[in-house]
Amino acid sequence: MLEIHGVSKSFAGVHALESIEFTVSEGQLVSMIGPNGSGKTTLFNCISGFLRPDAGKIVFQGKQIGARAPFEIAQLGLSRTFQSVRLFAKLSALENLLVSMQQHQDDSILGRFFHTPAIRRHEATATARALELLERVKLTAHQAKPAGELSYGQRKLLSIAAALMPHPKLVLLDEPTSAVNPVAILAIRDLLREIHAEGQTILLVEHNMEFVMELSERVVVLDAGRKIAEGSPRQVREDKRVMEAYLGS
Ligand SMILES: Nc1ncnc2c1ncn2[C@@H]1O[C@H](COP(=O)(O)OP(=O)(O)OP(=O)(O)O)[C@@H](O)[C@H]1O
Numbered sequence: 362m363l364e365i366h367g368v369s370k371s372f373a374g375v376h377a378l379e380s381i382e383f384t385v386s387e388g389q390l391v392s393m394i395g396p397n398g399s400g401k402t403t404l405f406n407c408i409s410g411f412l413r414p415d416a417g418k419i420v421f422q423g424k425q426i427g428a429r430a431p432f433e434i435a436q437l438g439l440s441r442t443f444q445s446v447r448l449f450a451k452l453s454a455l456e457n458l459l460v461s462m463q464q465h466q467d468d469s470i471l472g473r474f475f476h477t478p479a480i481r482r483h484e485a486t487a488t489a490r491a492l493e494l495l496e497r498v499k500l501t502a503h504q505a506k507p508a509g510e511l512s513y514g515q516r517k518l519l520s521i522a523a524a525l526m527p528h529p530k531l532v533l534l535d536e537p538t539s540a541v542n543p544v545a546i547l548a549i550r551d552l553l554r555e556i557h558a559e560g561q562t563i564l565l566v567e568h569n570m571e572f573v574m575e576l577s578e579r580v581v582v583l584d585a586g587r588k589i590a591e592g593s594p595r596q597v598r599e600d601k602r603v604m605e606a607y608l609g610s
């Protein structure tokens with residue numbers, strides 16, 4: 362589903378990514394780990410079109426996406442969350458989900474203006490999907506609450522729900538559990554486990570090793586912009602280079 366071929370990106374002399382190679386197959390849950398500053402978010406930004414790689418190729422479902430704009434990549438079926446939660450604080454939980462759906466749609470402004478039957482059908486489907494996701498992230502009781510009034514863990518859950526709204530083919534999650542309380546971490550783990558079991562393809566960036574080891578089929582390890590290991594959670598945990606990278610030696 363996703364192929365990363367020789368992707369490199371530098372910022373004013375800092376090699377954030379150097380010739381990264383890996384693939385994610387349909388239905389897999391792959392995690393990307395690595396110490397702070399190893400290039401994980403930079404790679405997410407390259408995949409989702411927020412940054413353009415200096416070199417290399419990114420292929421999503423057979424199409425090269427390295428030079429496309431974020432909205433085009435979203436419309437191809439690739440969704441993401443951000444390391445810091447991005448929601449509209451004054452909009453309700455439900456409205457946030459509906460807005461996120463619109464960002465992935467490519468319907469005409471005219472249709473929206475005249476409120477055509479097609480648009481009304483779209484809206485009914487989007488609302489049903491939003492209510493289903495709110496239920497899954499246990500926010501039904503908070504659906505009318507402004508997102509800014511939810512707890513941090515609830516906002517993280519809502520942002521994952523927002524990424525799932527358009528039924529993406531691939532979802533990229535950047536540190537879903539960071540700064541989240543233990544109860545919300547369990548809710549996020551259960552949600553990811555469920556959607557993965559249903560066939561959702563997921564690329565996860567995470568510092569919480571227990572979480573990564575429990576959920577992932579494959580783990581890719583970056584250190585200072587290079588891929589230093591890749592394998593099953595067990596292989597990666599026992600890899601000497603990985604231990605050294607984390608111990609800073
Ligand atoms: N927009 C930018 N401008 C300049 N340097 C950047 C930019 N974005 C990232 N970098 C640099 O690129 C390197 C990789 O950063 P990145 O944010 O991708 O790391 P990360 O693995 O996501 O780290 P963390 O685990 O802390 O989120 C770092 O040295 C960072 O300072």
Ligand SMILES: [Mg+2]
Pocket residue numbers: 401402403444
């Ligand atoms: Mg990051």
